Amino acid sequence: MAATRYRAPVAEGLCVAPLDDLVAIYHRASGLTHIVVAPVPELLAAMAGEWRSIEALAAAFGLADDEHAALIERLDELVAAGLVEAR
Amino acid sequence: MRHVFSVRIGPVGFRVGSDWRAPVAALRTLYAGYPTPDDGIADYNVRLSATRPWRRFIRPSVAIAGDYMLPDAAPLPLAHGLLAAEMAMNLQLALGERRFLLLHAATVERGGEAIVLTGESGAGKSTLAALLAARGWRLMGDEFALVDPETGLVHAFPRLVSLKNAAIAVVRAALPAARFGPLMAGTPKGDIRHLVPDDTAVAAMQVPARAVRLVFPRFGFAAERRTVGAGEAFVRLTQASTNYVALGERGFAAMTRFVRETPAMALDYPDADAAIAAIEAEG
Incomplete structure (x- = not known):
């Protein structure tokens, strides 16, 4: 079985508003507002409209091998929130 | 009927x-x-x-x-x-309501600049708005601030001011010449008496104002002031809006603009005098 890949909405699918230390994101497809902090906006931007593997995302952010589990946790939270698709 | x-x-x-x-x-x-x-x-x-x-x-x-x-x-x-x-x-x-973004808040205005006071029931919105009106502020409303998504301006909704329990006597003392409705004792919200907004509030109710300050008052605590960031203000105001979700992206745009343009503070106060002094110092 192939490794899980993740995809975020294209840039036009989100309205992103940095507000001091928080970032408000309006998800046009669902009409839901999400309140997030770094590195979520950066993560979403790195896979906007493109299926990316854990390895590719970890490399993009310069993560070490032992940090992959934390990245998967964050991604799974975003999948549960409906902001990211997984396959 | x-x-x-x-x-x-x-x-x-x-x-x-x-x-x-x-x-x-x-x-x-x-x-x-x-x-x-x-x-x-x-x-x-x-x-x-x-x-x-x-x-x-x-x-x-x-x-x-x-x-x-x-x-x-x-x-x-x-x-x-x-x-x-x-x-x-x-x-x-x-x-x-779909035209305006509704904030559960009291609003007063002076010199074209509005102060928006928001908080849960019991935070003192109505009382503070009435007392500020007694000090020459225009009462724009004690329950809803109507934010226009096109302009970002706050529109007035000066309905009868709903005073509860101890606030009734406090406001009557501050506004001895004002008109009040009948005392309704023992309602689900306690004793209630309505204050009729003054002539200035009614005459100018079509005139919107720019919000220059957003205040989160909390009654019954030691006096304290804290700056509230735009992110926290956004979270608290979406909870204090009855139609944010219904407005969709217009609501999101109006709300993010409002919290970016309006400096916010949390204000704990032990009595009304302390709150009025703090608010007037900011306004």
């Missing part, structure tokens, strides 16, 4: 129909200085109906209905008919 009353409060027109004369008569007296809806067409209809036909005579109780309804809204005794009317009018706006 047997008894009908129409009024415009700020930009919003209401038509209230009632099975009984008393609540409509009270509204007519208290809203005597207000205009009627533009072109005679109300934005919202409110119905105060007997819970059962015979209940119009025997232990009369008022059921609230209108264009928008909460299925589990409990009926109120007729003695609290005015409260029922006010609650029903608020409910129509809270559930039905």
Whole structure:
């Protein structure tokens, strides 16, 4: 079985508003507002409209091998929130 | 319905129909200085109906209905008919409004600059707004601030100011010449008495203002002031808005703009004098 890949909405699918230390994101497809902090906006931007593997995302952010589990946790939270698709 | 009353409060027109004369008569007296809806067409209809036909005579109780309804809204005794009317009018706006972003907040204005006070029931919004009005501020509203998504300006909604329990005596002392409605004792919200907004508030109710300060007051704590960031203000205001979700992306844009342009502070206060002093120092 192939490794899980993740995809975020294209840039036009989100309205992103940095507000001091928080970032408000309006998800046009669902009409839901999400309140997030770094590195979520950066993560979403790195896979906007493109299926990316854990390895590719970890490399993009310069993560070490032992940090992959934390990245998967964050991604799974975003999948549960409906902001990211997984396959 | 047997008894009908129409009024415009700020930009919003209401038509209230009632099975009984008393609540409509009270509204007519208290809203005597207000205009009627533009072109005679109300934005919202409110119905105060007997819970059962015979209940119009025997232990009369008022059921609230209108264009928008909460299925589990409990009926109120007729003695609290005015409260029922006010609650029903608020409910129509809270559930039905689509033109403005609604914030559950009191607003006062001076020199074209508005201060928006938001918080849960009991935070002191109505009391502080009334006391600021006694000090020369224009009362724009004690319940809803109407934010225009196009301009970002706050529009007034100066309905009757709903004073509860100890606040009634405090505001009567500060505004001895003001007009008040009847005392309604023992309502689900405690004792309630309505303050009629002054002539200035009614005459200028079509005039919007730019919010220069957003305040989150909290009554009953040691005096303390804290700057609130735009992110926290956004979270708290989305919870304090009754129609944020319904407005979709317009609501998101209006809300993010509002919290970016309006500096916010949390204000704990032990008594009204301390709060008024802190707010006037900021405004």
